[in-house]
Amino acid sequence: MSTFKAPKGTYDLIPPVSATYLAVREAIAAPLRRSGYGYVETPGFEDVNLFARGVGESTDIVTKEMYAFETKGGDRLALRPEGTASVLRAALEANLHKQGNLPVKLWYSGSYYRYERPQKGRYRHFSQVGAEAIGSEDPALDAELIILADEAYRSLGLRNFRILLNSLGDKECRPVYREALQDFLRGLDLDEDTLRRAEINPLRVLDDKRESVQKQLVGAPLLRDHLCDACKAYHEEVRSLITAAGVVFEDDDKLVRGLDYYTRTTFEFVHDGLGSQSAVGGGGRYDGLSEMIGGPALPSVGWALGVDRTVLALEAEGVELDLPSATSVFAVALGEEARRILFGKVTELRRAGIAADFSFGGKGLKGSMKDANRSGARLALVAGERDLAEGVVQLKDMESGEQRAVALDDLLDAVRAQLA
Numbered sequence: 001m002s003t004f005k006a007p008k009g010t011y012d013l014i015p016p017v018s019a020t021y022l023a024v025r026e027a028i029a030a031p032l033r034r035s036g037y038g039y040v041e042t043p044g045f046e047d048v049n050l051f052a053r054g055v056g057e058s059t060d061i062v063t064k065e066m067y068a069f070e071t072k073g074g075d076r077l078a079l080r081p082e083g084t085a086s087v088l089r090a091a092l093e094a095n096l097h098k099q100g101n102l103p104v105k106l107w108y109s110g111s112y113y114r115y116e117r118p119q120k121g122r123y124r125h126f127s128q129v130g131a132e133a134i135g136s137e138d139p140a141l142d143a144e145l146i147i148l149a150d151e152a153y154r155s156l157g158l159r160n161f162r163i164l165l166n167s168l169g170d171k172e173c174r175p176v177y178r179e180a181l182q183d184f185l186r187g188l189d190l191d192e193d194t195l196r197r198a199e200i201n202p203l204r205v206l207d208d209k210r211e212s213v214q215k216q217l218v219g220a221p222l223l224r225d226h227l228c229d230a231c232k233a234y235h236e237e238v239r240s241l242i243t244a245a246g247v248v249f250e251d252d253d254k255l256v257r258g259l260d261y262y263t264r265t266t267f268e269f270v271h272d273g274l275g276s277q278s279a280v281g282g283g284g285r286y287d288g289l290s291e292m293i294g295g296p297a298l299p300s301v302g303w304a305l306g307v308d309r310t311v312l313a314l315e316a317e318g319v320e321l322d323l324p325s326a327t328s329v330f331a332v333a334l335g336e337e338a339r340r341i342l343f344g345k346v347t348e349l350r351r352a353g354i355a356a357d358f359s360f361g362g363k364g365l366k367g368s369m370k371d372a373n374r375s376g377a378r379l380a381l382v383a384g385e386r387d388l389a390e391g392v393v394q395l396k397d398m399e400s401g402e403q404r405a406v407a408l409d410d411l412l413d414a415v416r417a418q419l420a
Helices: 017-033 048-054 060-065 086-094 139-155 174-186 192-200 211-216 229-244 307-317 336-351 365-375 387-390 408-419
Strands: 045-047 068-070 076-079 104-113 127-135 162-165 262-269 281-286 300-306 329-333 356-358 377-385 392-397 405-406
Touching: 017 104, 017 127, 017 139, 017 307, 045 048, 045 086, 048 060, 048 076, 048 086, 060 392, 086 104, 086 127, 086 300, 127 139, 127 307, 139 162, 139 229, 139 262, 139 281, 162 174, 162 229, 174 192, 229 262, 229 329, 262 300, 262 307, 281 307, 300 307, 300 329, 329 365, 336 356, 336 377, 336 387, 336 408, 377 387, 377 408, 392 408, 405 408
Parallel strands: 329 356, 329 377
Antiparallel strands: 045 076, 068 076, 104 127, 127 300, 162 262, 262 281, 281 300, 377 392, 392 405
């Protein structure tokens, strides 16, 4: 038993479960790669003000959940609680927006950190795959990202998820709605913290999950009734493009998401099989974020999908991914000369692109064959002194049990043929 354990609210990814997580990440990334998105990777920590400005000082993420600390040099840093602000900062720092070909289309995968009360589907360390399209105000981009996320989930075999869609307006029409919503909220029986939040960003109150608050929000003014003509037209175009692509969605007038930077399009992917932590991903348009963090005007849109919750959604639907075996061939050597020769053959197989492993530790035949079974290999290579004297190795099919002698010089071709 180790003296140390993973910190509270975190987890270790170990085989065989880790293979499922890798497959989910790859499935989410695959449609993005096919659509012109390039990979970006940012540090695990950033200047704390990047998130305070971008995510929003009134959000729970910044006020309650962010891991912030001071370095020995006096810098105030924070472990990244989300990916968009970091990716946009990296794009601005590298001047990607000045190289033409807008929008800059980027995707990323990594770990994120929030100090929360741990429960199933909500961890202090979690994994996401995200995508950002930076520098273009086009409803087709919003639609593209929603369609790509839908495609990723369906490629995994998920069916019981829903897409919620809303528009948060822009700087022209949201102030009018903000004032109307604040007037409504001031008349409710809310605690001091919630009232203070209502004065800073009243839309945050709509995102309050407490039943006592949600009951009072019945009859609250709706943003759709305050959208300007431009925002209405933009939203209708997004809806039209998604519908034409055969993607089903639900309009949700109260959907605001948990970050302050969203404008116009906002969306969320939810799965009803996950209980209270039903959101598996989401995103939206953030046309003013670049200016918030000191950059030029760069209208942008993006999303992040939770790998952890996607795996839980797969479990809830009983979906088992068809994962390739980590090992196709397992070599069992009997005797020192056989160990030397078969180790060379394993190296040869690997260089030819065949997943191969070796029985290490000098185990006997029985123990080594148990290792071969546990590896999931389709074929086993077995050789002793008599086999080597005849210039052959025994090739055993682990599924049928059939075994035949193959000349050492012909081994690669024989393995390829039997695995085909």
